Amino acid sequence: MILADLDARQAKEPDVHGARLFGLVYPTGRDDIDELALEVNRRYLFGNALNPFKFPELAALETEVVAGVGSLVNLPAAGGGSMTSGGTESILMSMLVSRERARARGVERPQILTPVSAHPAYAKAAHYFDLVVVRIPLDETYRADVREAERLIGPDTAVVIASAFSYPYGVVDPVTDLAALAAEHGAGCHVDACIGGFVLPFLERLGRDVPPWDFRVPGVTEMSADVHKYGYVPKGASVVLHRDEDWFGHQAFLFDQWPAGLYGSPAMAGARPAAPIATAWAVMSYLGVDGYTEIVRDLMTTVAKVRTAVDALPGIEIVGDPVGPVLALRSDTIDLYAVGDVMDDRGWNLNRNTDPPGLHLMLSPAHGAVVDALLADLGDAVANHGESEGKAVRYS
Numbered sequence: 378m379i380l381a382d383l384d385a386r387q388a389k390e391p392d393v394h395g396a397r398l399f400g401l402v403y404p405t406g407r408d409d410i411d412e413l414a415l416e417v418n419r420r421y422l423f424g425n426a427l428n429p430f431k432f433p434e435l436a437a438l439e440t441e442v443v444a445g446v447g448s449l450v451n452l453p454a455a456g457g458g459s460m461t462s463g464g465t466e467s468i469l470m471s472m473l474v475s476r477e478r479a480r481a482r483g484v485e486r487p488q489i490l491t492p493v494s495a496h497p498a499y500a501k502a503a504h505y506f507d508l509v510v511v512r513i514p515l516d517e518t519y520r521a522d523v524r525e526a527e528r529l530i531g532p533d534t535a536v537v538i539a540s541a542f543s544y545p546y547g548v549v550d551p552v553t554d555l556a557a558l559a560a561e562h563g564a565g566c567h568v569d570a571c572i573g574g575f576v577l578p579f580l581e582r583l584g585r586d587v588p589p590w591d592f593r594v595p596g597v598t599e600m601s602a603d604v605h606k607y608g609y610v611p612k613g614a615s616v617v618l619h620r621d622e623d624w625f626g627h628q629a630f631l632f633d634q635w636p637a638g639l640y641g642s643p644a645m646a647g648a649r650p651a652a653p654i655a656t657a658w659a660v661m662s663y664l665g666v667d668g669y670t671e672i673v674r675d676l677m678t679t680v681a682k683v684r685t686a687v688d689a690l691p692g693i694e695i696v697g698d699p700v701g702p703v704l705a706l707r708s709d710t711i712d713l714y715a716v717g718d719v720m721d722d723r724g725w726n727l728n729r730n731t732d733p734p735g736l737h738l739m740l741s742p743a744h745g746a747v748v749d750a751l752l753a754d755l756g757d758a759v760a761n762h763g764e765s766e767g768k769a770v771r772y773s
């Protein structure tokens with residue numbers, strides 16, 4: 378009865394396995410990966426990762442996940458980090474650490490210098506931690522404009538942000554220039570690889586042209602990478618990394634001024650679900666670098682199909698030069714919001730961008746099986762659409 382009720386309610390929502398959603402979930406279409414995640418969750422669902430002394434094996438799994446992501450993004454041996462509940466928490470922790478570093482050198486109102494295309498989590502961090510956001514305009518390639526960043530950076534800059542790659546356009550900011558600029562001013566540089574962290578390492582292995590973006594770039598001090606996106610682990614799994622393990626001390630919170638002994642936690646949460654940690658470890662171990670590389674190879678075949686089809690649609694073009702599976706579409710002649718409405722009616726939940734106004738596609742591996750239908754509907758919708766219904770543009 379209870380389950381039937383839930384089934385009925387869930388049936389009113391988009392199917393998370395159906396490959397008709399973009400960006401919110403990352404279906405692989407692979408039963409083996411889904412089964413593994415389900416089995417691990419059966420085992421760890423009731424756990425709590427709060428106390429590493431009681432559950433040292435769980436703590437070790439987290440350490441191994443952090444080390445695994447670290448090796449993907451070339452974190453130096455002196456680096457460290459932790460798992461968090463998601464990209465937002467990873468970014469919050471990183472911004473907190475940058476604030477503490479800035480305060481230590483006497484900055485009273487530390488600033489986050491961030492491209493306008495960066496994720497809202499930076500504004501959220503500023504709101505939570507009393508930081509000031511200074512926004513870098515984009516250049517004509519939709520990447521952070523380095524000249525503007527040079528103009529805007531100053532003694533109060535705590536950290537410079539670069540997305541690798543950005544959510545709105547899927548393009549990689551000029552990480553080398555931004556990190557060098559940050560270092561020159563004694564600021565940190567956070568690379569937001571929430572999406573790219575589990576895509577770019579494998580694109581590189583496939584021999585694709587990927588601009589420098591990870592800890593190999595001098596001046597990059599922190600990074601966020603989400604295991605619950607292109608790492609194909611259910612929600613609740615991300616990693617925040619620091620070039621210098623000592624900085625992790627600013628992130629962790631210790632307290633013993635209460636009657637129940639020393640309390641410590643590495644990030645925002647107190648009690649922490651164990652399942653995302655164990656699932657991240659399991660899926661990453663199961664797929665390995667070769668498994669992820671294969672998935673990304675197939676994914677890029679789907680991306681190429683979409684790009685070719687979009688290029689053939691008169692009046693519609695891809696925004697900027699996206700490096701991976703996130704594409705933005707723009708048009709000067711066609712109302713893409715009206716096209717999006719038709720796509721919605723056909724069951725595709727395409728996202729919208731506001732600047733430039735258009736559609737946003739975050740392609741997942743499972744879209745490979747439906748890409749022909751998607752493109753047929755898109756072509757149809759472009760040829761036959763009415764007025765836009767004027768729906769509000771919402772993130773994901």
Ligand SMILES: *Cc1c(COP(=O)(O)O)cnc(C)c1O
Nearest residue numbers: 463464465496543544569571572
């Ligand atoms: C998803 C995302 C985030 C935030 O991550 P959550 O897991 O949603 O909290 C940050 N940056 C980028 C580029 C993202 O795509």
